[in-house]
Amino acid sequence: MNFGRDELIKYGLVAILAIAAAFPLVSDSMFLLNLIVLMLISIIFASAWNLLAFSGQGSLGHAAFLGIGAYASTLIAIQSGISPFITIFLGATVAAFIGVLIGLTCVRLKEWFLAMVTFGFAIIVQALTVSVLAPMTGGWDGIASPRLVSPSIPGYQLIEYYAIFVITIASLIAIWYIMKSRLGLAFLAIRENELEARAAGVDPVRYRLIAFAMSSYLAGIAGALQIHHIGYITPELYGVDNSFWPITFVILGGLGTLAGPVIGTIVLTIIWEGLKATGLTFGRYVIVGFILILTIIFLPKGLVNLPERLQVWWKGRGRKGTVAEPQRE
Amino acid sequence: MDDIGIFLQILFWGLYAGCIYILLATGLNLIFGVMKIVNFAHGEFLMIGAYITATVFLLTGINPYVILLLSMLVLIGIGAVVERLCFRPILGTGKLNEIFLSIGLIYIFQNGAAMIWGDAWQSVKSPYDGITIPVGSLNVPIDYVIIIGFTAAILIALFLFLKKTRIGMEMRATSQNRKGAKLIGINVERIDVISFGIGCALAAAAGTLWVVSGQVFNPYMGSIPAVKAFAIIILGGLGSIPGAIIGGLLMGIAENSAAFYLGGVWKDAVSFIILIIVLVVRPTGLFGEKGE
Secondary structure, X not given: OOOOHHHHHHHHHHHHHHHHHHHHHHOOOHHHHHHHHHHHHXXXXXXXXXXXXXXXXXXXXXXXXXHHHHHHHHHHHXXXXXXXXXXXXXXXXXHHHHHHHHHHHHOOOOHHHHHHHHHHHHHHHHHHHHOOOHHHHOHHHOEEOOOOOOXXXXXXXXXXXXXXXXXXXXXXXXXXXXXXXXXXXXXXXXXXXXHHHHHOOOOHHHHHHHHHHHHHHHHHHXXXXXXXXXXXXXXXXXXHHHHXXXXXXXXXXXXXXOHHHHHXXXXXXXXXXXXXXXXXXXXXXXXXXXXXXXXXXXXXXXXXXXXXXXXXXXXXXXXXXXOOOOOOO | OOHHHHHHHHHHHHHHHHHHHHHHHHHHHHHHHHHOOOOOOHHHHHHHHHHHHHHHHHHHOOOHHHHHHHHHHXXXXXXXXXXXXXXXXXXXXXXXXXXXXXXXXXXXXXXXXXXXXXXXXXXXXXXXXXXXXXXXXXXXXXXXXXXXXXXXXXXXXXXHHHHHOHHHHHHHHHHHOHHHHHXXXXXXXXXXXXXXXXXXXXXXXXXXXXXXXXXXXXXXXXXXXXXHHHHHHHHOOOOOHHHHHHHHHHHHHHHHHHHHHHOOOHHHHHHHHHHHHHHHHOOOOOXXXXXX
């Protein structure tokens, strides 16, 4: 019984990562390499969002932290000439700091107030970027951002690929460690029952803010990596699309699990690119919307839960009423 | 124009923009009150309502204020289907789930509309375009006056419906105590469908008024007004319809002042700045008695 889910997912994750690590050795397609890089960055971003959701907080404006990390890193790199390898962490620190400030407005309120405030915050930051901060950020036109690895170095694409790969793995290990630690337990306790968590001596406000700091830090890293990979930054980064993607990835993969964001991102990216080949434009988003809704209704724990669900279904076929209906309030 | 003239002008724009927010926010309040669900896709119903009105108007030339009724009826149907297929299966599984589901709905409605109507910004001209009536020192387009009148009429009709009819009373009972309503024999699931339908119809009315005022619209117009409408019902206090009206008007005026004095990019941002300030200073909303 215990074999199956956990083991399967663990080996699956390792296999996926091994494929990603070995990929440049077997293929020299720049298109696929670029796609995998963006996918790895999406995995970091989705995992960052997932970490926040793990503590019971749903953000609808995580693009704000993606963008803040990216802009801060770019501006620091341009102004000081420090290597982007260092500024991504500085940019992420700025994102984390602002994340805590935003978290502070909502930690004591109902969970869905936060969704609204974060959504609005992405719009506020975008407005700031194109108006007050325009002399620095270039306004709507954006500015060039230093590449992570200078294109003058031979094989820079491969170096960049492995650098981003290593950062992704490091982020996943960090998240895994957080989820397993006392900190993760505290997040879980708050999410499941705030009152009981409080009774057990867990301070919800403090731990929510910690989750917020970690999540916006990782989102900032993802944003900075993306921008230093592409080499250009515009305020579009703050767009609603960028806020919604990680949610879709995580829900499809499995909310609150380590493997969920990874699996969700990979599966959806493959579907997305596959649909592109059929020439659909708006239709692709419609299909993503259906996938999201069907997942929420029929597979609430995401693809990670699929093997278990299939197992239950396989054992229970022929018998009636073995699969318990989800309880209603 | 002198300063007072500009101020009056902004006040009037705000009043008119506020009308659209009030209709959206009242619909959301109704749905939230009865079902306790958070539907961020509510703005998509506004968008669909806007497109139905614009399409029928362009095809037939019927007065758009008459099409308002058709648009509302269609949206009652769409709302009922969405409630039945999407929200009922996840009722009671948590607010976050509802928010995630509404993101799926946003994807479907926005891009479905873009497939049908294209994603370009459009606008239509009201049959009364260009007719103005003088109010003090400024000339007010007659459409704005009609819009304000329609909003008031719809709100009064809704108020009477909730107070006087049996279904209205059942809706209020369900919103006060769902279990209790069930115990006295109210079919709460039917009430859910009706409330969701009416909420969507109000959004359709808002969309129609958006179109006839000559504002531009495209398939992606709905998501920001929807979140703003939520901000408004929080400003006004959850479940309070007078709160939503005052909140909507304040938001409309604040936005238009910001757009005028600070520039267009601040139009959307200012409402969320207000929301954040209110949440920090007074989390129960300006007129709310207690938090949800």
